Amino acid sequence: MIKLQKSVFILSGLFCLILFQGKGQTSVGESNESSRILGVVRIIQPGVFDYQSRDYLVRMRAWGVEFPLRNQPGYNEAIHFTEKNLLNKNIEFVLKQEFDLQNLKVVDIYTGVSKENFSQLAIEEGIGRHIESETDRNGKFSIAQLKAKRKALGIWKYGDLFQQKSSQFDVPHPLLKTVVEQNPFSPGLNYWVTSFGKIHRPECSFYERGRGELSRRPTGSDCRICGGTKPDR
Numbered sequence: 001m002i003k004l005q006k007s008v009f010i011l012s013g014l015f016c017l018i019l020f021q022g023k024g025q026t027s028v029g030e031s032n033e034s035s036r037i038l039g040v041v042r043i044i045q046p047g048v049f050d051y052q053s054r055d056y057l058v059r060m061r062a063w064g065v066e067f068p069l070r071n072q073p074g075y076n077e078a079i080h081f082t083e084k085n086l087l088n089k090n091i092e093f094v095l096k097q098e099f100d101l102q103n104l105k106v107v108d109i110y111t112g113v114s115k116e117n118f119s120q121l122a123i124e125e126g127i128g129r130h131i132e133s134e135t136d137r138n139g140k141f142s143i144a145q146l147k148a149k150r151k152a153l154g155i156w157k158y159g160d161l162f163q164q165k166s167s168q169f170d171v172p173h174p175l176l177k178t179v180v181e182q183n184p185f186s187p188g189l190n191y192w193v194t195s196f197g198k199i200h201r202p203e204c205s206f207y208e209r210g211r212g213e214l215s216r217r218p219t220g221s222d223c224r225i226c227g228g229t230k231p232d233r
């Protein structure tokens with residue numbers, strides 16, 4: 001009888017132990033789900049970041065503002081600004097463009113308890129520049145940039161970095177027509193320049209007469225008869 005009671009007692013203890021352990025366990029999927037960080041998880045470059053939703057990791061870009069490149073003044077400040085305002089912060093955003101040319105989602109970001117606009121704040125502090133063509137000249141952004149320029153904040157201490165950058169990629173205009181119209185000198189035409197500096201064309205009666213020299217790019221005064229370099233005048 002005593003042995004039977006001991007056996008029942010041991011079985012009851014094992015059952016309670018198993019039951020207690022079971023209450024504290026979760027499945028692997030539930031554990032991974034609870035440990036996943038939702039929100040901004042990585043800063044790629046100023047204004048560009050990876051956002052972890054419940055189902056996807058999405059790369060996004062701040063709308064209406066551009067920042068210095070890695071080799072430009074103000075880049076480190078822009079990285080620090082982005083990390084300070086987006087990492088481990090509660091943010092809200094409005095989708096402005098599904099994907100841009102770099103395959104990034106473009107979003108208008110609101111951060112912190114007061115829901116400050118990330119792009120406007122960056123522009124106000126001179127961290128980045130307003131992309132007017134993207135925002136259709138957003139009034140608040142334009143005013144913020146005007147104030148930052150007047151105070152020479154951030155990037156504006158170094159002049160217009162972005163104007164310099166964009167000029168490197170400007171498409172050159174064809175110059176052939178302009179050169180032909182403005183350049184009176186033909187590469188196959190030799191002018192006769194006298195020792196007195198008079199310029200004559202090949203059809204002129206004074207061509208190669210007297211002292212002088214042949215020149216394809218002459219300097220001097222044009223002949224009044226043939227017109228020299230300006231035959232149509």
